[in-house]
Amino acid sequence: MPELPEVETVLRTLENQIKDRQITKVHVYYDKLILGDAREFEEKMTGEHFREFERRGKYLIFRMDHVTFVSHLRMEGKYYLMKPEEPLTRHMHAVFDLDDGRQLRYNDTRKFGRMKLYPLDYDFTVLKDLGPEPFWPSFNAQYMHAYRKGRSEPIKSMLLDQSFAAGIGNIYADEICAACHIRPGRSVKYLTKKDDENIVRETKRILKEAIAAGGTTIRTYTSSLGVTGRFQTECTVHMQKICPRCGSAIKVKYIGGRSSYYCPHCQK
DNA sequence: ACACTGACCTGCGAGC
DNA sequence: TGCTCGCAGGTCAGTG
Numbered sequence: 432m433p434e435l436p437e438v439e440t441v442l443r444t445l446e447n448q449i450k451d452r453q454i455t456k457v458h459v460y461y462d463k464l465i466l467g468d469a470r471e472f473e474e475k476m477t478g479e480h481f482r483e484f485e486r487r488g489k490y491l492i493f494r495m496d497h498v499t500f501v502s503h504l505r506m507e508g509k510y511y512l513m514k515p516e517e518p519l520t521r522h523m524h525a526v527f528d529l530d531d532g533r534q535l536r537y538n539d540t541r542k543f544g545r546m547k548l549y550p551l552d553y554d555f556t557v558l559k560d561l562g563p564e565p566f567w568p569s570f571n572a573q574y575m576h577a578y579r580k581g582r583s584e585p586i587k588s589m590l591l592d593q594s595f596a597a598g599i600g601n602i603y604a605d606e607i608c609a610a611c612h613i614r615p616g617r618s619v620k621y622l623t624k625k626d627d628e629n630i631v632r633e634t635k636r637i638l639k640e641a642i643a644a645g646g647t648t649i650r651t652y653t654s655s656l657g658v659t660g661r662f663q664t665e666c667t668v669h670m671q672k673i674c675p676r677c678g679s680a681i682k683v684k685y686i687g688g689r690s691s692y693y694c695p696h697c698q699k
Numbered sequence: 700a701c702a703c704t705g706a707c708c709t710g711c712g713a714g715c
Numbered sequence: 716t717g718c719t720c721g722c723a724g725g726t727c728a729g730t731g
Binding site for chain 2: 506507539588
């Protein structure tokens with residue numbers, strides 16, 4: 432489910448809730464959730480405190496005492512803080528007992544999410560398969576121009592490519608294309624320098640507004656901990672029927688393996 | 700190197 | 716009502 436703004440919201444919520452809490456016990460119920468050995472994960476995480484909270488793209492990064500704990504929610508991963516006596520449901524795949532008596536529970540209907548331990552000093556700023564954060568100054572029109580050189584894929588695919596920019600997902604990719612009046616299927620070959628500037632600017636703006644609003648609520652997205660994304664940023668095209676700008680019917684097309692929404696009148 | 704496909708999982712709604 | 720199909724805000728391995 433979550434894209435950059437939702438992951439950021441989850442991270443900040445967790446920071447408020449569990450910073451400096453100690454894990455007294457860990458139980459992983461679905462071993463494939465852990466990249467690496469699940470028993471070793473349980474062992475290494477026991478006794479650790481949640482010290483620092485970072486995000487890189489859609490990855491949640493927790494600096495513990497001796498390890499770095501990285502969690503990716505993929506499509507439906509969620510964290511809940513619950514009392515131990517509350518029933519464990521079938522999609523809760525990991526439970527962390529905390530020293531204040533609460534439990535941090537990881538819930539994931541589709542079991543796509545993954546967790547992994549890294550060394551404490553592991554640097555996530557430079558990762559070869561992860562591009563710049565959209566808010567970094569290095570994510571600019573010049574960078575985009577250079578990145579798309581020699582490529583011909585649809586702009587939608589490039590926006591979803593995490594090595595182009597870290598954190599953009601299907602919803603925001605559609606919204607960025609709409610804000611720039613570009614059809615998601617347009618080849619990056621036919622973009623102009625002005626398009627580069629617009630896309631970079633709108634990407635930063637849209638993501639920033641979504642974070643300020645606390646993440647998108649499409650369908651039933653409630654971020655972790657019952658923090659119902661207080662967010663009412665209406666999408667202009669994604670999952671919409673009518674273009675709010677011109678009233679035309681929104682079209683849906685499969686691009687880059689994902690449903691893509693656009694206004695055939697406003698986007699060329 | 701690039702572009703595209705299928706696989707990983709489960710649940711839900713549409714259509715028959 | 717009950718079944719099957721297609722689809723879901725992500726990423727990775729495999730293919731040509």
